[in-house]
Amino acid sequence: MEPLFEAVAVHKHFGENEVLKGIDVAVKRGDVLAIIGPSGSGKSTLCRVMVGLEAFDRGELRLHGKTLANVSEKGRVKWSEDSKKLRLDIGMVFQHFALFPNMTVFENLALAPRKVRGKSQAEAKKLATDVLSRVHLSEKRDAYPSKLSGGQQQRVAIARELAMERAILFLDEPTSALDPELVREVLVVMKELASAGMTMVVVTHEMSFAKQVASWVVFMADGEIIEQGPPDQLFGHPTQQRTKDFLATPEDLV
Amino acid sequence: MRPEEEQKPEPTLGSETDLDALARATMVGQPLALIKRRRADRGAQYDAPNMIRGFLIVGAIVIVVVGAVFIGRALGPSAPTYRWTWSVVPQYLPFLAQGLGLTLFLSVVTIVCGMILGILVAAAKLSSYPPLQVFITGYIEVMRGTPLLVQLVWAYYCLPIVTGLQLPPVASVLVALILNMGAFYGEAFRAGLQSIPRQEVESANVLGLSYWQQMRYILVPQTFRIILPVLISMSISLFKDTSLVAIVGLADLMYNGLSASVSTYRPLEILTVVAIFYFAVAFPATLILRRLELHLMKKQ
Numbered sequence: 001m002e003p004l005f006e007a008v009a010v011h012k013h014f015g016e017n018e019v020l021k022g023i024d025v026a027v028k029r030g031d032v033l034a035i036i037g038p039s040g041s042g043k044s045t046l047c048r049v050m051v052g053l054e055a056f057d058r059g060e061l062r063l064h065g066k067t068l069a070n071v072s073e074k075g076r077v078k079w080s081e082d083s084k085k086l087r088l089d090i091g092m093v094f095q096h097f098a099l100f101p102n103m104t105v106f107e108n109l110a111l112a113p114r115k116v117r118g119k120s121q122a123e124a125k126k127l128a129t130d131v132l133s134r135v136h137l138s139e140k141r142d143a144y145p146s147k148l149s150g151g152q153q154q155r156v157a158i159a160r161e162l163a164m165e166r167a168i169l170f171l172d173e174p175t176s177a178l179d180p181e182l183v184r185e186v187l188v189v190m191k192e193l194a195s196a197g198m199t200m201v202v203v204t205h206e207m208s209f210a211k212q213v214a215s216w217v218v219f220m221a222d223g224e225i226i227e228q229g230p231p232d233q234l235f236g237h238p239t240q241q242r243t244k245d246f247l248a249t250p251e252d253l254v
Numbered sequence: 255m256r257p258e259e260e261q262k263p264e265p266t267l268g269s270e271t272d273l274d275a276l277a278r279a280t281m282v283g284q285p286l287a288l289i290k291r292r293r294a295d296r297g298a299q300y301d302a303p304n305m306i307r308g309f310l311i312v313g314a315i316v317i318v319v320v321g322a323v324f325i326g327r328a329l330g331p332s333a334p335t336y337r338w339t340w341s342v343v344p345q346y347l348p349f350l351a352q353g354l355g356l357t358l359f360l361s362v363v364t365i366v367c368g369m370i371l372g373i374l375v376a377a378a379k380l381s382s383y384p385p386l387q388v389f390i391t392g393y394i395e396v397m398r399g400t401p402l403l404v405q406l407v408w409a410y411y412c413l414p415i416v417t418g419l420q421l422p423p424v425a426s427v428l429v430a431l432i433l434n435m436g437a438f439y440g441e442a443f444r445a446g447l448q449s450i451p452r453q454e455v456e457s458a459n460v461l462g463l464s465y466w467q468q469m470r471y472i473l474v475p476q477t478f479r480i481i482l483p484v485l486i487s488m489s490i491s492l493f494k495d496t497s498l499v500a501i502v503g504l505a506d507l508m509y510n511g512l513s514a515s516v517s518t519y520r521p522l523e524i525l526t527v528v529a530i531f532y533f534a535v536a537f538p539a540t541l542i543l544r545r546l547e548l549h550l551m552k553k554q
Contacts, residue, residue: 051460052459052460053456053459053460084462087460087462088462090460091460092456092457092460094453094456094457095453096451096453097453098451098453098454098456098457099454100454100458100471100472100476101476102472102475102476102479103471111461111463111471112461112462112463115463115467115471116461116462116463116467157457160457160461164461164462
């Protein structure tokens with residue numbers, strides 16, 4: 001099956017520092033790809049490059065088998081002609097939720113569907129009701145984000161992407177900014193999305209989530225993919241020493 | 255199973271403190287608890303109702319003025335001979351009110367147009383196009399670095415000579431006022447825009463919202479809320495600074511006050527009334543605008 005989304009040989013540097021040294025990632029429809037690795041390994045940068053928030057120096061992004069962006073001879077990112085429309089299929093959930101605090105939950109959900117997708121007020125309403133129930137927050141429809149817990153805010157952020165009917169969703173450390181007791185509710189929602197067939201790329205530190213939910217795990221360090229494979233294999237029988245070191249849990253130390 | 259709904263506790267303002275416990279334990283403490291509760295409802299800086307605040311402020315002003323007069327009399331080298339003749343004032347009230355009309359017109363037009371210009375100035379200053387940035391920075395610095403009075407005179411006398419453009423007096427004065435306030439509002443908007451977390455803009459980009467949609471729905475409303483206190487005090491200042499247009503002979507409140515002073519030989523009485531006119535507009539305006547501010551704060 002042809003990949004839904006592909007990053008091909010993506011390179012990026014900040015000044016002297018090469019943060020992505022030729023990364024290849026392919027995501028098939030329905031895949032849940034977990035990207036793990038130590039901090040500073042470039043996994044968040046990769047995520048930002050793939051959604052188009054960050055420029056890259058070499059390589060190509062592909063969506064639905066079509067070129068989305070590549071790099072011109074001058075070293076500038078060149079977006080394809082239909083990229084504006086194509087990119088609407090790519091969603092992103094941020095570490096710090098990035099909800100719009102001047103709007104209610106409903107307004108957050110309805111803004112882009114209405115203004116970008118051109119939905120009517122009635123359609124947007126139906127969409128919002130639908131996606132809110134998918135993240136179990138139907139009763140928070142008219143609340144302002146500041147009245148919600150971190151976990152609830154992150155679920156609204158996920159719902160906002162669902163309302164845009166994305167083909168693929170990138171989540172950049174979606175639970176890293178949350179208090180420990182709020183992590184679970186977000187992971188539960190993500191797990192439900194995965195079983196509903198949502199294609200996701202998750203940069204995460206939640207190893208148990210990666211183990212249970214991911215269909216493919218990528219381990220990155222120093223801007224390179226060190227090892228990748230299905231979770232059973234990567235967590236159960238890592239072949240690379242760096243992977244073994246990274247996966248050595250604190251419990252193993254004592 | 256769906257996870258438990260977790261409600262984060264309200265920010266510390268409303269939480270139980272030793273002070274609350276003390277307040278509840280003693281009868282004397284009850285009013286204290288009431289004030290605290292109210293403070294928690296409204297946000298920390300606003301602890302007394304507006305009306306009481308208003309009376310307190312007016313009272314303080316009266317005490318200062320009366321006190322100054324008495325101290326002056328006590329310490330003065332000779333007994334004062336000035337005799338206040340308030341009877342000259344009433345016949346000039348319509349004339350002064352007419353001037354106030356122009357003052358209000360200039361203020362409102364300048365505030366509205368200046369804010370629109372300010373948003374554009376901020377957008378230009380934050381653009382990624384260097385020539386525009388340099389141009390806007392130059393404009394802001396010139397406006398901030400020269401006195402409004404000079405700018406008014408320049409727009410009124412020099413502009414027609416240099417450019418050959420003959421504007422009606424009110425228009426040329428408005429040009430100076432709006433350009434001046436546009437720079438100041440612009441800097442306030444820029445500061446406000448920059449205080450909005452970057453991720454919000456990034457998520458708006460990923461959502462596919464255009465630059466102007468982001469401005470219209472996300473950035474400007476939030477910025478407006480953040481910098482509202484600054485905008486209010488700038489606008490009140492501007493209202494008073496319009497009195498500078500008297501220098502080019504526009505019949506605003508100040509100018510009419512000056513001419514009434516000249517024709518009555520009673521500047522003290524007339525100008526005191528002029529001051530009261532300004533105050534009578536500026537002070538209630540601050541009270542009303544503070545209410546608006548509180549209302550907006552509560553909404554989020």
